Amino acid sequence: MMGNTIVADLLPQSLPDQAAAVRSRSDEPVLELRDISKRFGGVKALTNMQVKAFPGQVVALIGENGAGKSTLVKILTGIHKPDGGQLLLDGQAQRFSSPQAAMKAGITAVHQETVMFDELSVAENIYIGHHPMVGTPARVDWAKMETDAEALFERLEVRMNVRAKVKELSIAQRHFVEIARALSQHARIVIMDEPTAALSQREIQELYRIIDQLKAAGTAVIFISHKFDEIFRVADRYTVLRDGEFVAEGSIADISEQQLIAMMVGRTIAQVFPKEDVPLGDTVLSVNGFSHPTEFDDVSFQLRKGEILGFYGLVGAGRSEVMQAVFGLTKPSRGSIEINGKKVVIKSAEEAIRAGIAYVPEDRQHQGGLMSMSILHNVTLPLLEKMGFWLLGKKRKELSITRDYTHKLELKAAHFGQSISELSGGNQQKVILAKWLATKPSVIILDEPTKGIDIGSKAAVHRFMSELVAQGLSVILVSSELPEVMGMSDRIIVMHQGQVVKEFARSEATSEAIVAAASGVTHD
């Protein structure tokens, strides 16, 4: 499979022989994991876990944060070696000694982390690790690589300049490059670990279409997501795991969302969006005519005490940039901010924190967490200023603050001295949330606060938001999840290409109207 990729068979659907063969025994799993265990030091990530994947079917892996989903993916792709258990491919036991071995066996993954090489071209990003070669002495066949890549995107019906450097692409475009990479390898099994986390509604639709194409071609898909609407849309089967252990599996057709949730968390969750009504007070934050040379233009809004203000828009609409400017991280070219009716100038995050604003960024790996620092040090970092110059003898105080806030968010960790790189994605997010809540802000800006968080914790975050506003805080909720925005917000502001296009009161918001506004459709 190294040098002789042919454009025509890039997509599995044009592999009639193989597809037919696979389909003929589609009741046999193409891939099966039995009794897989994996520990990281003292942490049991997986215990006797089992999964089956069938050709032409999508199996959804469902579990809370830290349940072991990503670990499973890494075992399947040869990145981690399991401590015990069996991996069967077409009924044959296999051991992957390296990622290459897994790739050769036809397993590819779109990982939860971005796997992108900024300085390299789109085409090369797809073929890195398995460049097509030509001639003697063998050399990289650039021409073929580029035409093949173009053909791939044509099949995906995505427009893409394959010679562009990846650093010039948008987040969504990058995602398609990753998907194209997975497809470029004749995979029989494609794994997608939270592929939709950074995609907009429209792009998610695109993805569904691609998954359907894969299924039609007999490819087995393993799909990981925390969003149930997606799971019910794409999956044929489900496998639930809890705390690294197998719980149940079956056909999606035979099960309801409530049942899945119950299996996943081991209890039932009453209400996902428990927004309580809170009387609104005076305006606490007022942003007037904020502009930026490239990112956004003339953005104004008011936030009242006890209010949750939702910001909706497609990825790239500029919401994050506006919030970062409010938080003093970037400098607006024009505009002013008033807090409690008084004009303030915020030139740095430090001043913003002092003014009572907190900002929970969307990119937790790069902007949020201090990955190799402990939970304790992460949570207390923004509080240091208040602690004074000397830290001697203040450990007890730091611990009690950390305990308070992480407890409320149901953090799962061994101890507070643990570095947060050892936590699962969702638990990292909880630490970061705890850090900001501990600053006791009067305005808290949450940028995609539940991205990658499991449903139980998501409910906890939402409940917590309600509690916050009940205590008199004000919340700005930036989210690309429509149900979340609609469920939680008192008011919804929709942005499109750097501008505020529409504002909805809670009562008048309908999903159709919001999506239309976000896509730039104007019909007044």
Add this chain to the structure above:
Amino acid sequence: MTNFIHQRKRELILALLIALLIGLIGVRAPIFLTLKSMDNLVTDMSILLMLALAQMLVIVTRGIDLSIASTLALTGMMVALLNHHHPDIPVLVLLGISIVLGAALGLINGVLIGVFRLPPIVVTLGTMSVYRGLTFVFSGGAWVSSNDLSKSFIEFPLSRFGGVTALVWLALLSLIVAAWVVKYTRFGRELFAIGNHPSAARLVGIRIPARLIGVYTLSGMMAGLCGYLWVARYAVAFTEIAYGFELNVIAACVIGGVSIAGGAGTVVGVVLGSLFLGVINNALPIIQVSPFWQSAITGTVILVAVLVNARGDKRGGKQILPLHFRSASAKG
């Protein structure tokens, strides 16, 4: 065309600067512009260029090789001693030996960095001391001077083929090989991928340890080859030869726009960077700038070059030298 200019902006600016510099020097000392002087210039910068090309491949992986000057001294001393004691070993064999020796020394770096995942700057700082010390141990601190070396040994680097010195031919060959490696081999392409995003490189199945071992071995090989060339060219070997030369090599890369953060760098840039330093080193004695000024001028040039290079290049989260495996455990 405009695209070309856009992509190659740095290189074009640098090339213009060099042309300007050569012009200015020529006005002051026309002798600098003679063919003979130019011939001397390219001969003189050959070793710098060869080492810088190898160093570029290392820096591209987010690494650095501080041990090259010591490797050069050690292999240079070994082949000089060999030649002294066994004058009948042909020069080409010695050339081969110096390459193999250098490769072995580089391999040690490579294994420590690739297999044991140790930071390159620390490993090569350590081997830099060790290799330099071993040079002293093997030579007993004594010189091997021109009288101890055979005529053919000394003459090879400056012997001319088609009017051009062997040194320049070797540099040209290295240049072609480096350009080929960077553009047309999996090895070369994967070095860039590793430098761009090490943990992602692992996920797409690049064998990082093997690649790193390869690139440090290559760097050692080049240093070994240059060890022979250096000793033969200056007809003397002693413990301190090429002391501190690794910084010149790194400076040549940096001036040529190789990003110390890894993942970016071009062969053309490295050639221009080496040329820049070569011109300055050669011209200052000729235009009779007081020798006391040389160091200050070199320093200023490096600073100006990086300032020019860096404009518009805003890479956040920079490190001294970002490591390969650090983000592998960071999850998301």
Add this chain to the structure above:
Amino acid sequence: AEKVKIAMVVKSLGNGFFDAANEGGKEAAKALGDVDFIYTGPTTPTAEGQIEVINSLISQKVNALVISANDASALVPIAKRAMQRGIKVISFDSGIAKDGRQLQLNPSNAELIGVKQLQMASAAIGGQGEIAILSATAQATNQNIWIGEMKKGLQKPEFSKMKLVATVYGDDQSDKSYREAIGLLRSHPNLKAIIAPTTVGINAAAKAVADEKLIGKVFVTGLGLPSEMAGHVKTGAVKSFAIWNPIDLGYSATYIAHEFVKGKATGKAGETLNVGRMGKIKVDGNGEAAMAAPFTYDSSNVDKFSKVF
């Protein structure tokens, strides 16, 4: 009886000149019978390095230090501390300032060295033409003294037709010295001779002249070791060069140190020192003593001496 510990501290290890001086020191130790001889020095020729070495020698309670200094004044404090602890301090070759030693043994007299080099250059180029100097580092004490003497010498009528056009520094690095030499040849097309009073420099200059195919047009001379220079004498790039005998120098310095330890010498002005096989040497008003005039080597004798040092 208790052995006398004498330590020779040189500018840097791995220098052929000092290795030869070491031989001389060992010879003296053997001749004297009751001497424990230590040969040491820093790796790079810096004053700080020498100070570290001397520090440890003081700790070892040696009886005498024989030092060739990298910096005349920087070694004064540590040498004073040594003297306070009863250690005799003698400098040789490159001296320590007067406060920091009991005697300075010059290999020769600075004026003689300067003039000698001018004479060799003059003989090589027929008494007239442009000459240049390629020195070591700009800080080297002895280099600078000799350069000063050469500049004085050029005022004399017999050298009046020679013109010093440049003084450059190769930092005792072969590549830099080589490049500086090439620079001299380029920028001074009428250059006739390069005087390099340093072993790295004279080697590099000779190589540069040979590579530039200027043998017979430009002559290199200066101070070098026969073993290192023999090749260049053969090619003709160097007609003659000079050096005092470093073995004799090491021998004398060690011998004198022993005299000091035994209380047979004090370093007073006008004192006559007994230097074993070298005879007697007189101390001048500055507390300095000079050994002998430098010896000239050319094609007639270089092979013989290259086997010795």
Add this chain to the structure above:
Amino acid sequence: MTSRYQVEDRAAHFWKELFKRWEVLLLGIFVMIFVFNSLHSDHFLDPYNLADSTFNFSEKALLALPMALLIICREIDLSVAAIMALSSMAMGLANQHGLSAYELAAIGIGTGVLCGLMNGVLVTKFRLPSIVVTIGTMSLFRGIASVVLGDQAFTNYPTEFGEWGQGYAWGIIPKEFIVFLVAIVVFSLLLHATTFGRRLFAIGNNPIASRFTGIRVEQHKLFLFVLMGAMAGLASVLLTARIGSTRPNMALGWELEAITMVILGGVSIAGGIGTMLGVVIAIFTMGMVTYGMSLDNIPGIIMTILVGFLLLVTITVPAVLRLGTVRKE
């Protein structure tokens, strides 16, 4: 509301973890070397000799302490030794105008501050990698010293000034060493007991997230470069006082020795990790290794082999162990 999960305050095997720490390993090495030296040489345990041995590393150690802070912050300064040369030159110039010892020291440290400021501004304002900037300023600073000094040396410093570098307190402990001890206390407190220090760790860990958390990353870095410059100036004051002479090539190569001390001390070159205790133990270990060897008159270059080897071994051993456990999984 109660959480479903229990999170302990600290690791269950806290003490077991402690023994795996780098500092403990280093301390073991230090004790071994100390014992070996005492058995091997009669002169080693002499208190006067031990006190004198600190002359060999006190000034380098003053460079290592702030260097540790910089490296924890993901920066590096290769120009420190060159700053020392330039500071010394400034003091030499001032000395020619007959300034007092205190004024000379102020000028030395002030020059260091200016040099550090220049490094800091180039790194933080222009966002250049510090390794590149300081390779450039290294040439520049030493170059300026060389331009001013030429082939001359500045000497004749006041006696009182010389006393700071050469003198002893209570007749036995070198004054330089006392300066170093004070610096240890100050730097340890700064890094481990203040919010400033905690922020340095945060910056080294993730500069972007630190900025998002309200830390003025660039100001902290700028301050560290200035501090580094000031300490290099202080080291220069002591060195100049000790040797009573200024030359452009003074303290040549000390930057690498200081960095070696820091890395040996367990500070991660990737930033964010390290302790002052480790660095201090590393300084003493290196000091004792070289002192022990020099009592045997082993040439310095052999010592560099040993120090290089020590560096490689101390980083490789934990890596080999780590690799072993990974294999077992």
